[in-house]
Amino acid sequence: MVHVIVTGGSSGIGLAIARCYLKRGAAVTLIGRDPGRLTGARARLCDETGCSQERIHLGQADVADEIQLESVIAAAEATHGACDILVASAGVVAPAEFHLQEAQDFRRQIDTNLVGAVNAVRAVYGGMKARGHGKILVVSSGAALIGIFGYAAYCASKSALMAFVEALRLEATAHGIGVSICFPPDTDTPQLAAELQVRPAQAAAMMKAGGAWSADAVAARIVRALDRNERTVYFTATIFLLGRFGSVVRPFVYWWFERKRVRLR
Secondary structure (H helix, E strand, O other), X not given: OOEEEEEOOOOHHHHHHHHHHHHOOOEEEEEEOOHHHHHHHHHHHHHHHOOOHHHEEEEXXXXXXXXXXXXXXXXXXXXXXXXXXXXXXXXXXXXXXHHHOOHHHHHHHHHHHHHHHHHHHHHHHHHHHHHOOEEEEEEOOHHHOOOOOOOHHHHHHHHHHHHHHHHHHHHHHHHOEEEEEEEOOOEEOHHHHHHHOOOOHHHHHHHHHHOOEEHHHHHHHHHHHHHOOOOEEEOOHHXXXXXXXXXXXXXXXXXXXXXXXXXXX
């Protein structure tokens, strides 16, 4: 039985990805910080997919805590076997202008979004390398591809994932490990609902054109990409253009935004 480990698996994109794999008959490990949300997620998944609770292992951990996360993943592998697919989906966002944001809030986004993904990969990488196979997908964001007003920490953390994945892929390919990254747009999740309450008007003006995808649609695209061994996953034409032709596209976006910002003042 395929074993899929999903960080940030108690809600949003991570939960939707878990649902996809459970419907295929996989064993799934959900990792999250809140035990109540994890238990609720398992009950919901069992109800929606008809699977037994035994197929869903729960791991309570803060992905930024390397030792804690390593212990939780070791327990998951002891329960369901070696990790075949890792989806590093855990993430946080707290938009605020840089000069107004507390240092701890900035650091928390770096620790969760970047260091947390690295910790998750490190916990499964050695085993995958020894076995000569495995798949890793890191969930970044469309915000990794362009600077956004009020999102300095988030953009930095998600952009850094690109360099990490690209460098790791050069090492991992020789060992039979596929390493992919995806760049979702705004996705209709509880986190987005909270984020929109504090999203700066300047950022809203820049980001509203794309609309929000459903978590199920994003998850389906991610799972399909893993099936096809795709290395990079885009979701909209704008994100594709920024990803492939960013050096050409970004100056026009910034020019448009500067004009728009004048009208917002």
